[in-house]
Amino acid sequence: MKTVCVHSYKGGTGKTTFLLNIAGILAKQEKKVLAVDYDLRAPSFQSYFKMTKQSFLSHFLLEEKTLGDIIFPCKIDEKANLDLIFSSMEFLKQHSKQRDKLSRDDAKYLARMYNLQKNVEKKYDFMLIDTIPGFFYRSIDSMMISDIILLIATPSTSNVLGIEELCGNIYTMLQEETKMILVINKIEEEGVEADKEIFEENLVKLRQIGNNKFSEVVEVPYFNILSERIHAFEDQPQEEFLNSLKDIIKIIEKG
Amino acid sequence: MKKQKLDDSLSEIKKAREYLKESQKNLARLKSGKGVKRKFHFLLQENKVLVILLSLMLISSIVLPVVFLIPDPIIRDPMQESVDTTINLILTNFTDGSGLPILNETLQTPSSELLILSSLAYALISQAGFEHDQADFQSKISQIINTLENDTFVTYNNRSEPLSIFYQFLGIYTLLQSKITLPSSSEVISSTMIQNILVKTLESYLSNERYLIIQPISNSSYLIDQSMAIWVLATYKLLTGNSWVHGYYFEDLIQGLLNGVSDLFFNSTYYTLYHEYDHSTNESRNYALVEDLIFFTVALSRAERLSTYFESSSSYYHQQIINNFVDAEWFVHSINTSDQEVYIKNQALFTLISYLMNFGNVGSEVRNEIIESFSMNKGFIEKVGEEDITCESCLYGLVALASTNWSVIENDREYVNMITDATLSPFYVILTPIMIVFIIKIWRRKIVVKRRW
Ligand SMILES: Nc1ncnc2c1ncn2[C@@H]1O[C@H](COP(=O)(O)OP(=O)(O)O)[C@@H](O)[C@H]1O
Numbered sequence: 014m015k016t017v018c019v020h021s022y023k024g025g026t027g028k029t030t031f032l033l034n035i036a037g038i039l040a041k042q043e044k045k046v047l048a049v050d051y052d053l054r055a056p057s058f059q060s061y062f063k064m065t066k067q068s069f070l071s072h073f074l075l076e077e078k079t080l081g082d083i084i085f086p087c088k089i090d091e092k093a094n095l096d097l098i099f100s101s102m103e104f105l106k107q108h109s110k111q112r113d114k115l116s117r118d119d120a121k122y123l124a125r126m127y128n129l130q131k132n133v134e135k136k137y138d139f140m141l142i143d144t145i146p147g148f149f150y151r152s153i154d155s156m157m158i159s160d161i162i163l164l165i166a167t168p169s170t171s172n173v174l175g176i177e178e179l180c181g182n183i184y185t186m187l188q189e190e191t192k193m194i195l196v197i198n199k200i201e202e203e204g205v206e207a208d209k210e211i212f213e214e215n216l217v218k219l220r221q222i223g224n225n226k227f228s229e230v231v232e233v234p235y236f237n238i239l240s241e242r243i244h245a246f247e248d249q250p251q252e253e254f255l256n257s258l259k260d261i262i263k264i265i266e267k268g
Numbered sequence: 269m270k271k272q273k274l275d276d277s278l279s280e281i282k283k284a285r286e287y288l289k290e291s292q293k294n295l296a297r298l299k300s301g302k303g304v305k306r307k308f309h310f311l312l313q314e315n316k317v318l319v320i321l322l323s324l325m326l327i328s329s330i331v332l333p334v335v336f337l338i339p340d341p342i343i344r345d346p347m348q349e350s351v352d353t354t355i356n357l358i359l360t361n362f363t364d365g366s367g368l369p370i371l372n373e374t375l376q377t378p379s380s381e382l383l384i385l386s387s388l389a390y391a392l393i394s395q396a397g398f399e400h401d402q403a404d405f406q407s408k409i410s411q412i413i414n415t416l417e418n419d420t421f422v423t424y425n426n427r428s429e430p431l432s433i434f435y436q437f438l439g440i441y442t443l444l445q446s447k448i449t450l451p452s453s454s455e456v457i458s459s460t461m462i463q464n465i466l467v468k469t470l471e472s473y474l475s476n477e478r479y480l481i482i483q484p485i486s487n488s489s490y491l492i493d494q495s496m497a498i499w500v501l502a503t504y505k506l507l508t509g510n511s512w513v514h515g516y517y518f519e520d521l522i523q524g525l526l527n528g529v530s531d532l533f534f535n536s537t538y539y540t541l542y543h544e545y546d547h548s549t550n551e552s553r554n555y556a557l558v559e560d561l562i563f564f565t566v567a568l569s570r571a572e573r574l575s576t577y578f579e580s581s582s583s584y585y586h587q588q589i590i591n592n593f594v595d596a597e598w599f600v601h602s603i604n605t606s607d608q609e610v611y612i613k614n615q616a617l618f619t620l621i622s623y624l625m626n627f628g629n630v631g632s633e634v635r636n637e638i639i640e641s642f643s644m645n646k647g648f649i650e651k652v653g654e655e656d657i658t659c660e661s662c663l664y665g666l667v668a669l670a671s672t673n674w675s676v677i678e679n680d681r682e683y684v685n686m687i688t689d690a691t692l693s694p695f696y697v698i699l700t701p702i703m704i705v706f707i708i709k710i711w712r713r714k715i716v717v718k719r720r721w
């Protein structure tokens with residue numbers, strides 16, 4: 014089993030979009046995939062799927078529920094199957110004690126994630142983990158147990174600075190054990206960042222960082238896509254978008 | 269504001285790096301089949317057992333010493349009869365119409381000194397477990413308080429004339445002992461009252477230039493006054509646990525007085541003490557009398573319970589008294605053993621201090637001599653070989669009778685204060701709230717760790 018996590022300096026860079034769409038493509042290819050929503054700060058798997066169940070990753074991390082309780086299969090067709098572990102904003106908001114515990118620098122949660130990984134490693138080909146953006150203990154846990162880290166960055170000034178920060182402090186420390194891929198997601202931000210010149214400047218910088226510090230760099234253009242959808246499962250998918258994700262999948266499979 | 273944000277984010281990065289380093293080690297441990305190393309407070313949080321154990325330890329560390337140090341109940345002493353007889357004798361022969369003690373039948377005026385002495389004697393016999401008239405004792409205490417004028421003890425007839433320094437301090441000592449004796453509900457004596465009198469006395473007699481008690485008019489200092497001051501200050505500190513009184517730090521005061529004694533009353537060649545120091549001629553005069561030595565010895569023995577220093581120990585002076593003033597039959601003489609003056613007062617005081625200093629064998633011998641004199645005369649005689657019984661001699665007799673049991677209680681009490689207040693109290697004061705907060709925090713599983721998202 015390959016464990017892959019998506020990380021970024023800021024939110025809204027396309028982590029969840031890429032992760033679930035990659036998961037969808039792999040599932041379509043009849044790979045066994047487990048996608049884990051570990052973005053406890055802004056969990057968003059739920060908006061992609063209709064979920065009424067009340068068992069979440071946090072239950073497993075806090076030893077309140079077993080793995081079997083929190084994994085939900087999502088059947089697409091006869092052959093394709095995607096398994097999911099959810100997190101819930103609502104739930105964490107209502108259970109602030111649990112949320113507090115989960116935010117601490119307690120090594121227990123690394124052990125829980127490792128345990129999760131060990132338990133599923135025979136069943137799946139891929140485990141994909143969505144993470145909290147930035148320097149959080151739980152994002153570090155996810156990165157620690159991953160074989161590959163997809164760092165998603167948009168060419169915005171703050172993201173460029175953030176990536177430098179992350180490279181200097183976190184990624185270099187992980188590099189020996191982990192394959193690091195920079196995914197430049199060419200979506201524009203509103204306001205100041207809409208300035209074309211700055212956008213291009215930042216793009217150049219990102220490419221530089223990517224070439225110097227990462228083993229692979231992938232660029233994903235902006236597509237006119239519906240958000241919060243798994244496009245591989247759609248009847249008429251946006252092929253170009255899927256193709257560009259397939260480039261990433263190739264690198265993942267190679268690494 | 270910006271700077272603050274930058275500092276915050278830098279510290280976040282630092283935390284993240286540290287966490288990552290730990291996680292790398294932890295992951296290696298996990299891979300080799302071991303568990304992760306978690307931080308102590310997280311472990312505690314999940315082990316309520318530990319919390320309960322800690323709480324029990326905390327509670328027992330406070331409760332157990334107290335339980336063990338509660339003095340054993342006092343078994344009724346066969347000497348109760350002597351006490352009863354003596355109290356009756358005082359009531360019939362040495363008490364005026366209003367219940368105040370008088371010197372003798374011819375001199376009918378009550379005296380403040382006797383009032384202080386009788387209250388002290390009553391307090392001690394009461395603490396020693398002898399039965400007596402509680403109401404009578406309480407009225408005496410109220411009378412003492414009436415003899416106060418601006419926090420100073422004054423003579424009974426002339427309220428502008430203060431008592432001697434010795435009696436000022438003995439008065440404070442009496443109030444301290446009486447406060448302990450009275451039921452805690454009784455508000456006759458307040459702590460502030462005692463404190464005010466103590467401060468007033470120190471302000472009136474403590475020399476400005478050096479820590480020394482000085483007689484205002486005569487320009488002399490007496491060893492007995494220094495001793496009384498040390499005894500009272502040390503007792504006050506040991507019983508109340510207070511370290512300060514109105515800007516006076518007890519241990520400094522006591523050490524200062526001890527230094528004064530060692531400078532002005534101490535003969536370093538012979539290790540003997542002088543009776544008096546004349547500030548006008550700068551000379552030490554006359555060797556200390558037995559009374560001087562008795563009070564200095566007991567004062568030093570109390571000071572030794574605090575962290576103070578003197579040239580030689582209280583037990584050394586206790587032995588000196590026995591060598592130089594006590595004869596083979598355990599009579600205490602005034603100047604030396606060949607001297608014929610043997611007063612019950614010295615006999616009683618030496619009994620008292622011997623017991624207090626844990627020389628019970630000496631105390632019982634000296635006291636037995638008094639009881640023998642008592643049984644012959646049906647009252648405590650003033651001076652061995654004579655027949656006079658006075659109010660004062662009876663009161664000292666009561667003090668001697670009370671000594672055995674009272675000293676045990678007093679020592680325990682001082683000991684309790686010594687460990688809980690004097691040395692351990694800062695420890696407890698600091699530790700207890702920390703522990704309580706700690707336990708509550710852990711109990712509610714809410715250690716103050718900033719949530720990081
Ligand atoms: N390459 C892209 N082209 C067009 N829209 C994109 C692209 N990548 C992401 N988006 C959109 O950006 C938004 C934020 O993406 P999301 O995956 O939720 O970010 P994150 O999980 O990092 O917070 C979503 O609406 C998503 O559809």
Ligand SMILES: [Mg+2]
Pocket residue numbers: 028029030052055056057143
């Ligand atoms: Mg997301």
